[in-house]
Amino acid sequence: MKKKIALLLSLVMIVGLFAACGSGTKSGKGNGSAKGGKITFWTLSLSPTFDDYLHGVIKDFESQHAGVKVNWQDVPFDQAEQRTLTAASGGNLADVINLNTDFMKKLAAKGALVDMDKAAADVKDDYFEGAWQAGKVGDTAYALPWYLTSGALIYNPEILKKAGFDAPPKTDEEAWKMSEAIHEKTGAYGSTLSSVHIYLPSNGVPIVAKDGKKAAFNTPRALEIFKFLKQEYDKGLIPDEVVLDQVNMPEWYAQEKLAWWSTGPQLFRQVKDLSPEVYDKSDAFAAIVGSEGRRHMSIMNIAVSSKSKHQDEAVEFAKFITNADNQLNFSKTTPVLPSIVEATKDEFFTKGADSDDVAEKGRYYSVKQLETSYDMLAPVENVTQVNDAINEEFRKVLLEDKDPQKALDDAEAEVNKLLQ
Amino acid sequence: MYKAHHAWLFLAIPGILLLVFTVIPTVAALFLSFTNYNVFSPVDWVGLANYKQLIHDSNFWSAMKNTLTYWVLVTPALTILSIFLAVLVNRKMKGVSVYRLIYYFPVLVSVVVTAMLWKWMFQEDGIMNYLLSIFNIAPAKWLTSKSMVMPSLAIVTIWQGLGYYMLFYLAGLQSISEELYEAADLEGAGFWKKQFYITFPLLRPVIFFVVVVSTMSAFKEFTMMLTMTKGGPIGSSKTVVYMIYEKAFEQLDMGYASAISFALFLIILVLTLINQKFLDKDNQA
Secondary structure: OHHHHHHHHHHHHHHHHHHHHHHHHHHOOOOOOOEEEEEEEEEEEEOOOOOHHHHHHHHHHHHHOOOOOEEEEEHHHHHHHHHHHHHOOOOOOOEEEEEEEEHHHHHHHOEEEOHHHHOOOOOOOEEEEHHOOOOOOOOEEEEEEEEEOOOOEEOHHHHHHHHHOOOOEEEHHHHHHHHHHHHHOOOOEEOOOOOOOHHHHHOOOOOOOOOOOOOOOOOHHHHHHHHHHHHHHHHHOOOOOHHOOOOHHHHHHOOOEEEEEEEEEEHHHHHHHHHHHHHHOOOOEEOOOOOOOOOOEEEEEEEEEEEOOOOHHHHHHHHOOOOHHHHHHHHHOOOOOOEEHHHHHHHHHHHHHHHHOOOHHHHHHHHHHHHEEOOOOOOOOOOHHHHHHHHHHHHHHHHHHHOHHHHHHHHHHHHHHHHH | OOOHHHHHHHHHHHHHHHHHHHHHHHHHHHHOOOEEEOOOOOOEEEHHHHHHHHHHHHHHHHHHHHHHHHHHHHHHHHHHHHHHHHHHHHOOOOHHHHHHHHHHHHHHOHHHHHHHHHHHHHOOHHHHHHHHHEEEOOOOOOOOOOHHHHHHHHHHHOOOOHHHHHHHHHHEEEOOHHHHHHHHHOOOOOOOHHHHHHHHOOOHHHHEEEEEOOOOOOHHHHHHHHHHHHOOOOOOOOHHHHHHHHHHHHHHHHHHHHHHHHHHHHHHHEEEEHHHHHHHEEEEE
C-alpha cells in the first residue's frame, strides 16, 4: 500500500513538473489577423478613481470598432510586475498593457512587446520627441507614451525668507549655494539627492553611448560632479538617510525639514494630506534644471503583447487611448500631462500660472518645460541595474570616502559588463 | 468506528494543498535551477552553469555573510531571552495574563508595519536617539552605518519574536513538575541553580525547536530589509533571500534565483542537522 502511494505521489510530482515548466516552452505567436474579438487591457492603479473616464474611452472605441470588445482590468502598481510575470508564464498576458518605463524595457528585451516604430508609424510624430524616445530599447520603440509627469518645484517661502532669499533657485548651481545658507540659518536642507542617474545627464554627462553598448559617463565632467557632491556632503548638506534612500520626502517636506521638493505636481497633494498648514504656505515654481537646461520626464507607456491573438485590434486601441482628445480629457481629471503636443496647448494648462492652488500652478510650470524635457533613463534593457551600479559607487564616494575617479572606473567596468 | 481510510481522507486535503503549493513548485524550481528561465523566452537547459556562477559570485557570498551575521545576532538572543520571559510569566499571580498579552502583542503586528514603525524610530532625530540624548550619549547611525545596520535590524526581530517563542517555553515549563522545584528549594538551591539543573535540561526539546525555527526564520528574513534599508547601506543588509528576490523579480533571472534558493535550502538543512546532533539528544539513535 505504501509503495503504491509513493508511486502515485511521484507520478503526480512528475506531471506537475512538466506542467510547471511546460508553459515556458510555449512559442505560440498571435498575429491577430482575425477581425473583431476580445482584447484585455491592463492599467496601473487607475481604478476606481478613473473608472468613469476609462469606461468612457472604452465605450467610444467599441462603438468605432464593431465586433471588438475591451476587457479592462486594473492592477495595483506594486503588484504590476508580479502579476505580469505570472500572467506571462501562464500564457495569459493582457493584449494591451500599461507599463512604467523600467519594466517595459525589461519586457521589450525579452521579445514580449510589439515593435511600435512599425505598428504605429502613422502616429509617431504626434507625440513629443522626448516621450517617444522613452519607449526605445536600442533603436526600436516598443510602446506608445501615455500620460507623463515632469517635475515642478514645491517650496516653502518662509524657510527661504528666514535664510534671506525671496525666490527659489532656477539651476542646480544656484540651489547648492542657497542650500548652504538655508542649512546654516534654519537647519533645514535645500538640495539633496539619493542617486545620480538623472543628475548626471541633466548636467552634461550621458550614461551610455548612443548605441547603448558601452558606458559613457566616466568623463572629467562626471569626476567634477562627484567631487563637488562629496564636498557638499562633507559640509553636512546631504543627510545619510537621504543618500541611502531611507527618507519619505513628502514627510520631511511636511515637517519643514526641506526648503523645497522637486517632484511631479500630482504628488504635491501628499504634502496637503500630511500637513495642510505647510501646503497652504507653500508655493510652486519651475523645476530646478542642471547645466543642460533640460528636465527629466517620467512616462507611463502603453504596450502591446507580441503574443496577442488580436494584435491589430490591440494596436488600434493603444493608439486610440493615447490620442490627443483622450489624453487631454484624462489630464483634466488628474494633474498628469499628455504626451501629445496638441493637447498641451489647451487653456486648461495655460491658466495655472496665477493659480492659488500649488498643484495647479506646479502643473502649469511642468507643461511649460515639456518641450525641452526628455526621458533621461538610458535606453537599455537593464537600465535599473545600470543605474544601481552607478549609484552604489556614488554612495561609496560619499559614505566611505572612496576616491571619486576609482568609483567612476569601477562603475564603468560594472556597467560595461552589464551592457555586453 | 474509525478506520484507516478515514485518516487518509482527513489527511488528503492538507496533503493535496501541500503537494500543489509546496512540493510541486519546489521540484519545479529545482528543475529550473538548471535552466536560464526568464518567464518570457523558451526554457534552455544550462546544466550546472547557474551553480558554477553562484560559487564565483562575490555578491552571493557577501549576502551569505550578512545573513550569517543576522542569524548569530538573532537566534541566541531569541532562544535565551524568551526562556527568561517565560519563567517570569509562569506564575499564578493576579494579572499575569495581562503581562503575557503585552509580551505577545508585538507578534500580532505585521512585519511591514513593524518595519515602518522602527524605521521612523531609528531616524537620526527619532525616538531612539532622543532616548540616548537623555543619557548624554551621541546620536547613533542606526540604519545608516554599515556596522550598526544589522544589530539594529536584529533588535527589531528580537522585539517582535520574543513573545512568540515565550509561548512555546511557557507550554514546556508548565509540563515541568512543581515538585522538582520544591525538592530543589529543600536542598537550598537558588534561582540560577534551579534554572541550570531543572529548567534548561527539561526544556531541551523546546530549545531545539526554537533554535531550528528561529534559524529558518533568520535565514528567510527579507521583508524587513526591503522596507527599512533596501539592502543598504551599500549592500550591508542585503540577505540571501533579498538577493533571490532581486534576481527573480527585478532582473527576471529565474534560473539563477532558483539555484540560489537551493543553495540556501542545503545550508539550512546542514544547520538543522547540526542543531539536531547537539540539542535533540532525546531523538537521536
